[in-house]
Amino acid sequence: PATLGVLGGGQLGRMFVHAAQAMGYQAAVLDPDPVSPAGKVADVHIATAYDDEQGLAQLLQRCEAVTTEFENVPAEVLATLGAHRPVAPGAAAVAVAQDRRAEKAHFAASARLSGVGPAPHAVIESEADLARVPQALLPGILKSARLGYDGKGQRRVASRDELAAAWAQLGGVPCVLERQLGLRDELSVIVARGADGAMVTLPVQRNVHRHGILAVTEVFEGVLPVRLAQQARDATMAVAAELDYVGVLCVEFFVIDDGSADGALVVNEMAPRPHNSGHYSIDACDVSQFELQVRTLAGLPLTSPRAHSAAVMLNLLGDLWWRSGNPTTPDWAGVLALPGVHLHLYGKLDARPGRKMGHLTVTAADGHEARRVAWEAAARLGLAPWR
């Protein structure tokens, strides 16, 4: 059988491997960690650094096409591989997503098509940039331009003094300062785009974050205003098309108050890969985000995914494995006794607080029921409730 390759061996790679194997492919994973979540389940595991020439040569030799699950894989590596095999997403698109400066500029450009733009922001690369920051961007959030995730590399700043201190604390690296917006809600959209330009989107996700980390995703009829969800889908497709993107892309949005009943969209950031907020699609849709990744990579047709169940996803962070400073095993039997609970654990051995260890998706006939069961599951696990 044909072999599909993935750069990165985290949980996203693991779920890609599962989807590829279910469709009859072999899967090869390249990740420096010899016991990565995806490497452990792959047919071929190449345990080298991402830019190791021998490792990349081996990957090329074994694979018909290559994708990525790790957004900070050097873009040059994708370009090198792309000279020999189909690589989706491509180096140029990933390079934009890797740098908040380029990303925001891209969003500003695609806003001309979609009408949905980024938050007011400024690029900070020097002392002079700091001095020029308009007062209207404060209070704001200073974000390192590169390498941030799960709220890492970000500082909330209320004044110019705090801004200067925060920039120094981040090591004076290139940053983007965004105005801190009053968020009414957050949502995200997953789009898959084929090499022929065909696009499909998953039903729109409503997301709840805690401490900068995704905690809950809800997807069901009525969870978001229909008009807003459609606008987010259109804006996401505009972003993908303008990038000439091939593969699975996730775009995150804020909903802010603008005096209208539904509120207005602001585009936050994108991930050039399947996304945590799309995990619900494994259990609640007829085509998951990982199957879409396989299809775009293998050049297979894209059909419009349909959600057959209402879904609520709860992230399971390492904190759950600790009680009053002592290691513990969460009560899986307790939550699995509830109807429609799907438990996913990523095979990580080290349950550090804040680390994504797994997730749980509740599927049900309607949103009311999915939420009721998810609240009960959260209570049984000791997770905080949400609205």
Ligand code: ATP
């Ligand atoms: P991810 O793991 O999603 O890649 P990240 O580290 O790239 O996270 P962001 O998506 O930029 O971080 O921000 C994380 C969260 O912080 C957002 O989902 C939102 O809740 C909050 N946030 C970020 N920027 C703003 C803003 N300008 N105004 C208000 N809240 C914000």
Ligand code: MG
């Ligand atoms: Mg991010």
Ligand code: MG
């Ligand atoms: Mg984010």
